[in-house]
Amino acid sequence: MGRLSTSVDVAVIGAGPYGLSLAAHLRARGVEHRIFGEPMGPWKHNMPRGMLLKSYPWATSLSDPGSEFTVKSFCTERAMPYHDVLTPLTLDRFIEYGEAFRMRYVPAVESKVLTALETADGGLRASFDDGETINARRIVVAVGLQPFEHLPQDAAHLPAELCSHSGKYGSLEALDGKEVVVVGSGSSATDLAALLHERGISVALVARARQLRFANRPHNRSSIERAMAPLSGIGPGWTLGAYAKYPQLIRLLSKERRIKIANHEALGPLGGAFVRDRVVGKVPTLLATSLQSTETRNGKAVLNLVDAGHAKQSLQADHVIFATGYKIDVSRLGFVNQALLRNIRLEEGAPQLSSHYETSVPGLHFIGPAAANSFGPxxxxVYGTYHPARTLAQHLSSILVRSRPAVQVRPFDRTVLP
Ligand SMILES: Cc1cc2nc3c(=O)[nH]c(=O)nc-3n(C[C@H](O)[C@H](O)[C@H](O)COP(=O)(O)OP(=O)(O)OC[C@H]3O[C@@H](n4cnc5c(N)ncnc54)[C@H](O)[C@@H]3O)c2cc1C
Incomplete structure (x- = not known):
C-alpha cells in the first residue's frame, strides 16, 4: 500500500461525543481540520444492547455551536417519547441521536485508526491503518475510555476464553447457555447482571462493596428538594453542580485535590436508577466479598473469594466478566511513540493539561475522560462535551491561520431531517 502524506491544521482522533462536538465547533469557526474514528463506535460495540443511559436525557446532548440540536429537539422532531429526567434514554436512541448529530454537523468523519503518533518537523505526525501519514499542527486525542480497560491482576491467570472485561459487550449472544459471574458493583456490573438474567443466562454478581448502590429513581421534585440538592448534569447536589459547571476552576486546585475529586470524591460505583429492581432479589449476589485468586479447573474459571468475616469460598463459572472499570494511562495508548510519551507530563497516568487541554508537548491536546484529572469528573x-468543544475550538481558531472561509452552520432546519 503506497504511503500518502498530507498536512492539516487540526487532527481530531476520535468520533465519540467529545470528538464530534469539537469538530462541530471547529467547522463552524472555519478551522481546517480532519476527524478520525468510528462515529459513536464504543457506544455501538462496547456497551450492552438494551442498556439504559445513567445520565439524565437533558444532560446527554452533544455540543453544537448553536446549542440547538439537543436530545430533546431530536426526539421532538421525530415524535419520539422524551422527558428531561423521568424516563431514561435507551442506548439505541442515543446512538441514533449521535448519528444524526454527525450527519448534520460533522459530515466528513474518516473511519480509520491511528496507529502511530510522533513529533516531526516542529509539529506532530500521525500514521493511520490505511497507510496515510498526516502532519498536523495540532492533534486532539478524544479516544474515550475503551483503551483504558482495567482488569484486576488476578484476571491474568485466566485464559482469554474464560474471562473478559465488561467493555467487550456489545451483543451478549456469546454468553448464551453459560454460567456467568460478574465481578463489580458499578453501573456496568449491574447493567450486565440485569441484562444477562433477563436473557435467561445463569448469572451471579460478586462485589467488594457492602451493599449495591443505585441512583435515586427520578421523580417530580419538591421546591425544597430542588433547593437542597439542585440537579446538575452529573448528578444532584451543589458540589456536583459546581464540578459540572466550572471545570476550568478545578484545574486551578492542587494536584492531590484534583485527582481526589476526579476519581474518588464525586462518583463511587453507582448503578442506574432503573436497574435496581431488575437486580436486587433477582440476581444472586455476594457482597463484601473480595477476589483472592483465580484458577482454571476442568475447563472452568474458579474464583477464590473471601468475605468480610474472612470466610473463604470458591465459585465456578463458564465465564467471568470483570466490570472493574477503567484507569486512564497514556502509556497504554499503543499509538503514542516512546520518545513522545517521555515528553508528556503525566499525573497518575493521565496527562497534565493547560487551560486549553494541551499537554506538555506543544500542539498535543487530550479531551474527554483522559482530561478528568485536570478538569474534574x-x-x-457526555455533559462535559460543552467545555472543550467551546473553549478549545475558540482557542484553536484564534491561533491557527484560517485557511478556509467559515462554513455557515444554519440553524436547525425543522422541515428537513438527516
Ligand atoms: C458502560 C458505560 C456506560 C456509560 N454511560 C454513560 C451515560 O449514561 N452518560 C454519560 O454521560 N456517560 C456515560 N458513559 C461514559 C461515556 O463513555 C463517556 O462519557 C463518553 O463516551 C466519552 O466520549 P468520548 O468521545 O471521549 O469517547 P467514546 O465515545 O468512547 O469515543 C471514542 C472514539 O475514539 C475512537 N478511537 C479510539 N481509538 C482510536 C484510534 N486509535 N484511532 C482512531 N480513533 C480511535 C473510537 O472509534 C471512537 O470514535 C458510560 C461509559 C460506559 C463504559
Missing part, C-alpha cells in the same frame, strides 16, 4: 460524562 464532568469529563467522564
Amino acid at each position: 464532568v469529563c467522564r460524562f
Whole structure:
C-alpha cells in the first residue's frame, strides 16, 4: 500500500461525543481540520444492547455551536417519547441521536485508526491503518475510555476464553447457555447482571462493596428538594453542580485535590436508577466479598473469594466478566511513540493539561475522560462535551491561520431531517 502524506491544521482522533462536538465547533469557526474514528463506535460495540443511559436525557446532548440540536429537539422532531429526567434514554436512541448529530454537523468523519503518533518537523505526525501519514499542527486525542480497560491482576491467570472485561459487550449472544459471574458493583456490573438474567443466562454478581448502590429513581421534585440538592448534569447536589459547571476552576486546585475529586470524591460505583429492581432479589449476589485468586479447573474459571468475616469460598463459572472499570494511562495508548510519551507530563497516568487541554508537548491536546484529572469528573460524562468543544475550538481558531472561509452552520432546519 503506497504511503500518502498530507498536512492539516487540526487532527481530531476520535468520533465519540467529545470528538464530534469539537469538530462541530471547529467547522463552524472555519478551522481546517480532519476527524478520525468510528462515529459513536464504543457506544455501538462496547456497551450492552438494551442498556439504559445513567445520565439524565437533558444532560446527554452533544455540543453544537448553536446549542440547538439537543436530545430533546431530536426526539421532538421525530415524535419520539422524551422527558428531561423521568424516563431514561435507551442506548439505541442515543446512538441514533449521535448519528444524526454527525450527519448534520460533522459530515466528513474518516473511519480509520491511528496507529502511530510522533513529533516531526516542529509539529506532530500521525500514521493511520490505511497507510496515510498526516502532519498536523495540532492533534486532539478524544479516544474515550475503551483503551483504558482495567482488569484486576488476578484476571491474568485466566485464559482469554474464560474471562473478559465488561467493555467487550456489545451483543451478549456469546454468553448464551453459560454460567456467568460478574465481578463489580458499578453501573456496568449491574447493567450486565440485569441484562444477562433477563436473557435467561445463569448469572451471579460478586462485589467488594457492602451493599449495591443505585441512583435515586427520578421523580417530580419538591421546591425544597430542588433547593437542597439542585440537579446538575452529573448528578444532584451543589458540589456536583459546581464540578459540572466550572471545570476550568478545578484545574486551578492542587494536584492531590484534583485527582481526589476526579476519581474518588464525586462518583463511587453507582448503578442506574432503573436497574435496581431488575437486580436486587433477582440476581444472586455476594457482597463484601473480595477476589483472592483465580484458577482454571476442568475447563472452568474458579474464583477464590473471601468475605468480610474472612470466610473463604470458591465459585465456578463458564465465564467471568470483570466490570472493574477503567484507569486512564497514556502509556497504554499503543499509538503514542516512546520518545513522545517521555515528553508528556503525566499525573497518575493521565496527562497534565493547560487551560486549553494541551499537554506538555506543544500542539498535543487530550479531551474527554483522559482530561478528568485536570478538569474534574464532568469529563467522564457526555455533559462535559460543552467545555472543550467551546473553549478549545475558540482557542484553536484564534491561533491557527484560517485557511478556509467559515462554513455557515444554519440553524436547525425543522422541515428537513438527516
Ligand atoms: C458502560 C458505560 C456506560 C456509560 N454511560 C454513560 C451515560 O449514561 N452518560 C454519560 O454521560 N456517560 C456515560 N458513559 C461514559 C461515556 O463513555 C463517556 O462519557 C463518553 O463516551 C466519552 O466520549 P468520548 O468521545 O471521549 O469517547 P467514546 O465515545 O468512547 O469515543 C471514542 C472514539 O475514539 C475512537 N478511537 C479510539 N481509538 C482510536 C484510534 N486509535 N484511532 C482512531 N480513533 C480511535 C473510537 O472509534 C471512537 O470514535 C458510560 C461509559 C460506559 C463504559
